[in-house]
Amino acid sequence: MTAKKMFTREEFEELRRESAAGMAADQGLRQKALEVLVEADKHRWIHQTTWLGEPILNLPQDMFALQEIIYRTRPKYIVEIGVAWGGAMLFFSTLMEILGGEKIIGVDIYMPPDLKERLASHGRLSQRLELINGASLDASTLDKVRSIVGECREVMVILDSYHTHEHVLNELNAYFPFVGKGQYLVCCDTIVEDIPEQEHRTREWGPGNNPKTAVLEFLKHHPEFQVDHPLENKLLFTCNPSGYLVHKG
Template sequence: MTKKKKLFTREEFEKFRLNSAKGMVADKKLQDDVIDVLVRADKYNWIHQATWMGEPLLNLPQDMFAIQEIIFATKPKYIIEIGVAWGGGLLFHSTLLKAWGGEKVLGIDIYMPDDLKKRIMSHGEVSEKIELINASSIEKNTVEKVEEIIGDCRDVLVILDSHHTHEHVIQELNLYSPLVGEGQYIVCGDTIVDFIPEQEHRDRPWGPGNNPMTALQQFLSENDRFEVDKEIENKLLFTCNPSGFIKCVKNY
């Protein structure tokens, strides 16, 4: 007689999933291998390979999936993405905001040629949710424009993915964190830079010791409104944002 397979309840499966993720985190060899693969794959620009609605998005699909889970769980009315590049990420966020309700996705980038704007705004109802701000994120006018759009609303998800020096990211964290209310998130992108040795194929003003991770550490040491959500990253295994998913735990 064949043995009847025990089926999980939804609650049991949740516990099983969380425990498995903790196991992955505790597996030092696995974690070391992940960093090794990330460093080696970065030479081939692995993080540039995904697209959304045909437009490149410069992030690991794992991290985009984590953002999808955050958006579903927290239902932000506004999503602010700082650093748009080719627009795939912005279209991804807008697709989800459109599906689950929400007002606008703001895309801020210092460099936005007209053909890029045209492509981003060519996707019907998904594009209608998008507002592009072609300016530096740390300019006073840019922050004022964002404040004008979101008003008093603090159901806001902020994704920082622009210039990855310590100085720039700490300014972004200080300027945009007041817009995020309790229960909502900031995603501080590319904290992984702290773990990746200087790369020869890309000449960048950031690197180990001067990057989003060092800025985030300073921000968290000076600010008690945000905590790192480890549960999100534990299950990702591959992420460019270690400790970079931070949750607002109290309003001003």
């Protein structure tokens, strides 16, 4: 019986990169994946994931991508604009409990008391959470974020609130200064540009007016930020195409 040849780790990583690039270049496969996302959204697929009992309004594939970024970059602070049910904040705090880090800062204009109570019920994980109840672009909100992070720029920012072009572009311009070299500015739900107008969930945004159009405009003026294409190549299913921006300096 012939012994099976084992890859070295370097060989396996090269195989992964080549395979991911091939998957990204397979337009037929990518179209089928997009069609699955469009149809599954009618059944609120992105609402089905939870962490420690709290919903995460995102795909598991994107959450694993964020995990990979956090592992590599070790941010001391994560600023999440758009808290929703708080599951993502708990997910990030769990990672920081293992990897180290200071605070998860959650900003949302709507933050009911029961949400605050649930997020406060997770012991040491809760101690790392900082909630700011306010509009993301208010001067008072930005001042509160600055007061927490100080001069630190080991900061990841995740934008996931109101998805019109104007609002997201304003958020990108307001929050990018917090993100230092090697860290990430993540813009969520850029997929809105690539899918048909949602008839089952009417929104103020859609093709031509969404986070991806804002990202493309932002990148014209900020060449220090680049889309992390190798990361995106691995994500057959993602709500954030062209939304993983890394500060290259």
